[in-house]
Amino acid sequence: MPYNTTAIPPRKETTGQTQLPLTRVKKIVAVDPDITVCSNNAAFVITLATEMFIQYLAAEAHQCAKLERKPRRNIQYKDLANAVVHHDNLEFLEDVVPKTVPYKQVKTHAAATRAKLKGEKKTEESAAQPNVKRQKAIVNGDKINGHTPSKAHTDDDPSAQLQSEMQQMRRDHEEDVLMAD
Numbered sequence: 001m002p003y004n005t006t007a008i009p010p011r012k013e014t015t016g017q018t019q020l021p022l023t024r025v026k027k028i029v030a031v032d033p034d035i036t037v038c039s040n041n042a043a044f045v046i047t048l049a050t051e052m053f054i055q056y057l058a059a060e061a062h063q064c065a066k067l068e069r070k071p072r073r074n075i076q077y078k079d080l081a082n083a084v085v086h087h088d089n090l091e092f093l094e095d096v097v098p099k100t101v102p103y104k105q106v107k108t109h110a111a112a113t114r115a116k117l118k119g120e121k122k123t124e125e126s127a128a129q130p131n132v133k134r135q136k137a138i139v140n141g142d143k144i145n146g147h148t149p150s151k152a153h154t155d156d157d158p159s160a161q162l163q164s165e166m167q168q169m170r171r172d173h174e175e176d177v178l179m180a181d
Contacts, residue, residue, distance in 0.1 A: 005073060018047045025050070060087055119168055 022040075025047045029038045060083040062076045080098045084090045 008109070018044065019051050020047050022047055057083065059089065117165055117168065 014069045022043055026043045027041060029046065057080070058075065061079040064082040064086070065075055066080040077097075078100055080097050084097045085099060098161045102170055170181060
């Protein structure tokens with residue numbers, strides 16, 4: 001059985017009906033502490049504006065899907081992210097619809113950040129090879145991974161470890177910002 005992929009055309013004129021449920025929009029508006037009362041007419045206009053915005057966003061994402069090397073008829077998340085990046089009037093959505101990043105890139109960035117927090121200098125070779133085996137820790141001995149353990153790392157208290165990491169960050173970033181009167 002073939003899929004029904006025909007698009008539903010947007011309405012030309014405003015009728016008394018909305019595509020989105022009006023009661024749900026009223027509930028969302030009621031959650032805002034700044035708004036005490038919302039009339040039916042205001043909720044209706046908000047619902048219509050939301051529908052128009054969704055149609056515009058979908059049309060721009062569809063345009064991005066058609067402009068790819070291999071054009072598609074279906075919209076994917078990456079099309080929405082590309083539409084947000086390429087159109088200035090959708091710039092406010094950059095935090096809500098971020099561009100996707102490959103997992104491998106996120107993993108290497110996180111490893112570099114962890115190494116920076118620990119105060120270690122990570123070489124480019126070890127950053128490029130994330131699956132390199134490390135030395136096993138000698139917990140009861142004098143050294144852990146080749147380093148002499150500090151009191152904060154040998155304790156089982158997580159707050160002591162957090163304190164030491166915060167002190168390390170302060171030492172690393174003392175020179176960053178100089179505030180003048």
